[in-house]
Amino acid sequence: DQQVKQNSPSLSVQEGRISILNCDYTNSMFDYFLWYKKYPAEGPTFLISISSIKDKNEDGRFTVFLNKSAKHLSLHIVPSQPGDSAVYFCAASxxxxxxxxxxxxxKGTLLTVNP
Amino acid sequence: GEEVAQTPKHLVRGEGQKAKLYCAPIKGHSYVFWYQQVLKNEFKFLISFQNENVFDETGMPKERFSAKCLPNSPCSLEIQATKLEDSAVYFCASSLLLAPRMVYGYTFGSGTRLTVV
Structure with missing residues (x-):
């Protein structure tokens, strides 16, 4: 049973536009959520996180939104840059x-930002 | 150091052979975790350590997988009698805390790609 779901395997956006990556979870015991970014042949690197007591956390171009009632979170990247092209993993604890x-x-979402 | 060091980067084993993977956690981190990533899919939790003690081994295949974290040595993950299905990238992570909180997320190594032929 998959407790954290990323239903979009891939996403392609133009440089300068917004990228929105979505994540749903089923376990109501989860109270801390993280996004990791992964390049090929490297390990995941921590990007941004949010506690369940908040509904938004912002760090530069990256913002994570949490909707607890819907058990849904999203990562917004504005503006998107070609260097953001990577696989993004949603994780929960x-x-x-x-x-x-x-x-x-x-399972991750492959983001491709086109110049 | 400030990185989790995993060796080797690549490992090829014939079916039935033993495979041993190593992980040097960040100095000062009390917790070590092993994850298996098959075919670029989700990360499957294998085992966690608190210092040299096994904390949670609920993800470990019972018979062929074992792991250790001994003082003053890299942690290790050993697979006896490898099978084709063990082909995966094995990631090690270390952390100050058991559960990631605030800036204390898990720090991952770059992984060991195991190919069983």
Whole structure:
């Protein structure tokens, strides 16, 4: 059962426009959400995160929005740059004991930013 | 150092052979995690350590996989009698905290690509 879902395997945008990457989750014990960026042959690198007590977190060109009632989060990149082309993974972590603490990942979305 | 170092980068093994992967976590990080990524799909959790102690091994295939984190040595993930289905990229991550919070997300290594032929 996939607890973190990224339903768009790929997304293509023009340089300078907005990129919106979406993520849905099913586990209500998740209370911390992260986006990781991954280039080929490299490990994922942390991009931005958000706690469930917030609905928005911004860092430069990157903004993450969280809609807890819909169990949905999104990553906005404005403006998009060719160097942003990578696979973006949504990940979630929870509290409340058991194995919820560990990062659970979605399958990723390949973002291509065209010059 | 400030990076998680994984070796080797690539490993090719014949079916039935043993494979051993290494991970040097960031100094000062108490937690180490191993993930398996098959065919560029989602990351499957294998095992976590708190220092040299196994914290959670719920993701480990019971029979052929084992892992250790010994003091003053890189952590290791060993697969006995590899199978074709073990072909994947194995990522190690380390963290100050058990659960990622605030800026303390997991820091990942660049992975070891295991190919079983």
């Amino acid at each position: 929870g509290s409340g004991g058991g194995s919820n603490y560990k990062l659970t990942f979605g």
